[in-house]
Amino acid sequence: MTQAEIDEYWMKRALELAKNAQDAGEIPVGALLVKNNQLVASGWNCSIENHDPTAHAEIMALKQGGQALSNYRLLDTTLYVTLEPCIMCAGAMIHSRISRLVYGAKDFKTGACGSFINIMERPGLNHYLEVTGGVLEESCSTMLSAFFKMRRAQKKEQKRLLNYNDE
DSSP: OOHHHHHHHHHHHHHHHHHHHHHTTSOOOEEEEEETTEEEEEEEOOHHHHTOTTOOHHHHHHHHHHHHHTSSOOTTEEEEEEEOOOHHHHHHHHHHTOSEEEEEEOOTTTOTBTTSOBOTTOTTOSOOOEEEOOTTHHHHHHHHHHHHHHHHHHHHHHHHHHHHHHO
């Protein structure tokens, strides 16, 4: 298999995890930590469920990975995530010293790997990692767009019902 085929395989698995987040009413983002083409850890967004603003898919996978490998340094690992990481998650990846990040959809509002800001290439960092973006981008973007469209429709309906009850 080529590296591109391997990346697509793992991104499809990350999309399955994103569906878990969506089913729980969370923003549908899934993440997998892989070492030597073996799954080490996984996670999906659960900030709402856990009442924890740091419970992003990437953080959940990195924490689980640290436990699985008995080390906070996650050397020679690749993190697959369906959405470009935010600044917090990018910092955690640098600190954990993963070797590679592969993400699906770009995040033009908070993406920290080039779409909004590029933390990964800042001079003076103690660790740099390889970044590959846009893997199964359309599938990842479609899932997120559909989720936010549904959420906007729900809020619109709630607002309509509130206005109806006020009359």
